[in-house]
Amino acid sequence: MNSFFLMVSPYLYEGGLKSKILMFVSLAFLSVLGGQLVYVTGGTYLPYVHLLYVPIIIAGFWLGIFTGIIFAICIGLMVGPFMPLNVAQDIAQSTPEWLLRTGFFAMIALLSGMSAQITRAYLVVLKRRYLTDFETKMPNYKGLEALYKDEERFAMLTGVVVIKMRQVKEVEKAFGLETMSYVAIKTKERLKEVLSPETVLGRVSNDAFAICLENKEEALKVAQHLSQYLERTYKFDKIPFLIEMYFGIMPHVKGDSDSFRTLVKKALVAADHGLQNSLEVCAYNEETQDFSERNIYILHELREAIEQDQLSLNYQPIISLNKNEVIGVEALARWGHSTLGMVSPLEFTRIAEQTQLINPYTKWLLKKSLSQLAQWRKDGLDFVLSLNFSMKNFEDPTVVQEIFHYLEEYNIPPQMLEVEVTETAIARNIGKAADILQSLREKGIKVAIDDFGTGQSSLNYLFELPVDALKVDQVFTRSMLDNSAAEAIIRSAIMMGHEMNLKVIAEGIETKKQLEHLKKLGCDYGQGYYISRPMPVELATTWLDAKRTQLMKIQA
Ligand code: C2E
Ligand code: MG
Ligand code: MG
Numbered sequence: 001m002n003s004f005f006l007m008v009s010p011y012l013y014e015g016g017l018k019s020k021i022l023m024f025v026s027l028a029f030l031s032v033l034g035g036q037l038v039y040v041t042g043g044t045y046l047p048y049v050h051l052l053y054v055p056i057i058i059a060g061f062w063l064g065i066f067t068g069i070i071f072a073i074c075i076g077l078m079v080g081p082f083m084p085l086n087v088a089q090d091i092a093q094s095t096p097e098w099l100l101r102t103g104f105f106a107m108i109a110l111l112s113g114m115s116a117q118i119t120r121a122y123l124v125v126l127k128r129r130y131l132t133d134f135e136t137k138m139p140n141y142k143g144l145e146a147l148y149k150d151e152e153r154f155a156m157l158t159g160v161v162v163i164k165m166r167q168v169k170e171v172e173k174a175f176g177l178e179t180m181s182y183v184a185i186k187t188k189e190r191l192k193e194v195l196s197p198e199t200v201l202g203r204v205s206n207d208a209f210a211i212c213l214e215n216k217e218e219a220l221k222v223a224q225h226l227s228q229y230l231e232r233t234y235k236f237d238k239i240p241f242l243i244e245m246y247f248g249i250m251p252h253v254k255g256d257s258d259s260f261r262t263l264v265k266k267a268l269v270a271a272d273h274g275l276q277n278s279l280e281v282c283a284y285n286e287e288t289q290d291f292s293e294r295n296i297y298i299l300h301e302l303r304e305a306i307e308q309d310q311l312s313l314n315y316q317p318i319i320s321l322n323k324n325e326v327i328g329v330e331a332l333a334r335w336g337h338s339t340l341g342m343v344s345p346l347e348f349t350r351i352a353e354q355t356q357l358i359n360p361y362t363k364w365l366l367k368k369s370l371s372q373l374a375q376w377r378k379d380g381l382d383f384v385l386s387l388n389f390s391m392k393n394f395e396d397p398t399v400v401q402e403i404f405h406y407l408e409e410y411n412i413p414p415q416m417l418e419v420e421v422t423e424t425a426i427a428r429n430i431g432k433a434a435d436i437l438q439s440l441r442e443k444g445i446k447v448a449i450d451d452f453g454t455g456q457s458s459l460n461y462l463f464e465l466p467v468d469a470l471k472v473d474q475v476f477t478r479s480m481l482d483n484s485a486a487e488a489i490i491r492s493a494i495m496m497g498h499e500m501n502l503k504v505i506a507e508g509i510e511t512k513k514q515l516e517h518l519k520k521l522g523c524d525y526g527q528g529y530y531i532s533r534p535m536p537v538e539l540a541t542t543w544l545d546a547k548r549t550q551l552m553k554i555q556a
Contacts, residue, residue, distance in 0.1 A: 020062075024059075026212070027055040027063075031055045031071065031074070031075050034075070035075070035083065039083060045086055052075050056109050057108060057112045060072075060112030060116065065109065065117075069113075070110065071109060072109040073105070073106060076106070079510065080093065139200075141205070141210075145204060147403070156214040156219065158251065159213045159251040160211065160219065160249075161226070161267060162208055163211070164208045164272065164275055165187075165208065166244040166275055167242075182234070183234055190230055190231055191230070194226060199213065199214075199217070200214065211226075218251075219249040223281045224281055227245075227280045246270065246275040247281045248274060249284060288446070298351050300358060303360075305335060306357075306360050306364050311333055311538075313334065313369055314331075314534035315329045318505060321515065326383050328383050328385065328386055328418065328525075329386065329544070330386040330388075332345060332534045333345040333349070335348060349390060353392045358390065366403060368407050370407065371406075373385045374411065377412065381548065385416060387417065387419060388421075390422075391432070391433060399405075404443065413444070415445070418447070419446070419448070420449075421448075421450060422431065422449070422450045423454060434465055437465060447465075447466060447467045449467055451471065452471055453489050458520060469504070469525075473507060473508075475508075477490070477507060487521075493547045494522050494523055501522075504523050505526065507527050508528045510528055515530055515531075
């Protein structure tokens with residue numbers, strides 16, 4: 001129904017003078033034709049006179065009540081004193097009869113005009129709703145687009161700044177759906193305080209606002225001003241929370257070929273790019289566009305790569321620094337794409353994490369790595385397998401089920417699997433992380449905190465987390481020998497880890513000196529290029545076999 005009204009609306013209330021004159025003349029012609037028909041068919045005693053309601057209704061509806069009534073009176077007169085009741089017998093109409101008929105005609109014109117007015121008013125409301133954001137009462141995307149359809153106005157536009165909010169879904173989940181409406185209204189008020197009064201504001205999606213700059217305002221300056229002065233803390237039910245905001249900029253130069261729609265799209269791409277790369281203010285350029293296209297392309301290709309088993313795993317050994325024994329192997333994903341080349345697992349897992357694709361990916365990872373571990377176990381190679389997980393993985397309960405399913409299928413004791421989750425991922429939702437990791441640990445699976453030392457400034461959270469090991473990030477290992485602060489971090493991680501009964505693993509050992517120093521510091525385990533690079537499965541098998549033989553020789 002709504003779409004019908006929107007379709008007819010231009011005809012209903014945007015008809016210009018020309019079309020009104022045309023309508024007027026057509027209706028006048030139709031009326032005279034109707035009068036002729038009444039006459040040639042024999043007079044008003046026959047029902048043809050009712051045909052004349054048609055031009056009256058149309059006139060009332062399209063040309064308004066006044067014109068409708070004029071039409072009604074003229075037609076009433078035409079088929080009144082000037083029209084016999086019966087042409088053949090030349091019987092005239094009685095005056096009350098044609099007067100009454102003219103009265104009916106006028107009434108119909110009035111009703112038709114009134115219903116047109118109601119319809120028009122409804123259409124105005126509908127159009128306003130269509131162009132306005134329901135919650136903030138600001139123009140929405142369509143509203144802004146309609147505003148800049150006007151060429152003169154569009155020429156005044158100097159740029160678009162898009163504000164993209166992060167953690168919107170998390171906030172909605174934590175406080176309820178209505179929170180976002182509160183956040184949006186509050187943000188609108190704050191924007192109005194910070195921006196000049198004539199700035200045009202709109203809400204282009206649930207988590208994005210657009211600021212349209214006119215009067216020579218510079219997009220970059222406005223975005224920088226906002227990034228500095230726009231308040232980002234909100235309070236709901238007395239609980240304060242923070243919403244990160246990213247500002248995407250797209251300047252507009254008069255005469256540029258970009259449409260308004262393209263300008264907003266580009267500003268959105270820039271804001272997204274900023275969000276992905278932690279750049280609060282980010283201007284659009286070809287690179288950002290390439291980036292968003294690359295993301296979409298990767299997402300598309302990755303789906304296929306998973307389905308067609310085109311991904312592979314490399315395995316990197318983890319050894320005990322004291323005994324030089326292999327205690328574990330970390331599986332690291334590899335994807336060589338025909339046109340993109342090698343795509344880093346950091347890049348594609350981050351992209352997959354933003355969609356449901358992370359779940360089929362992780363299921364693939366579980367199947368591939370656990371079946372390999374089962375094979376190694378059959379061949380007498382026994383160690384813990386470490387797998388990298390993102391917290392997003394655990395949002396799908398079937399992923400956890402799948403872990404147990406494969407452990408059972410391949411007959412692998414749960415303690416032979418270690419789940420690595422990064423410190424930053426845990427810090428985002430510590431309560432939830434603790435619950436999930438606890439449930440894994442209860443079943444015997446080991447838990448390690450990956451990239452330890454890079455994410456969280458406070459270490460208190462460690463006490464809340466059920467973990468078995470800390471993997472100290474490679475940046476500390478790399479600079480440990482020349483940088484006393486890095487060494488202090490490793491030293492305290494080892495001390496604290498041991499205090500809490502955790503194993504400490506140093507990542508990124510590249511030299512003998514680093515390995516020896518870590519040994520001296522009391523670090524339990526190590527991993528890095530000095531020990532071995534991540535290897536494809538055949539090489540890893542040979543390496544692990546050789547290592548076992550070497551160890552057996554030493555023991556013998
Ligand atoms: P990570 O888990 O911290 O893995 C260690 C990364 O350091 C690996 O990079 C490894 O190749 C590299 N590395 C190991 N030893 C050395 C060294 O001595 N020197 C240097 N410079 N680098 C070393 P890679 O394979 O590119 O993986 C990067 C990250 O991607 C991983 O960091 C992990 O967070 C993520 N990742 C890899 N595979 C998966 C996966 O299957 N799922 C998920 N969610 N993430 C994965
Ligand atoms: Mg890892
Ligand atoms: Mg790491």
